Amino acid sequence: MRRRTVTRCVCHKRKFTELKQLAYVQKLNSVEDMMALRLAGCGCGICRPYIAKMLRTGEVEFAPGDVDVEDR
């Protein structure tokens, strides 16, 4: 069976790997920073806790639901 993972903001069609790079280059520290630049998170919002965790841990691939309370 294929393993499903969360690796992108579907609404903005951007992978977390790309968002991580953009965050580094543009010195973005929060999901709100990403949203202000309309890079990710402005659609359905389901990716927001994953992006928060990406910014906190550097991870770019998550099991569905694998977010911590502080990332919600």
Ligand code: FES
């Ligand atoms: S998946 Fe990122 S806003 Fe919908």
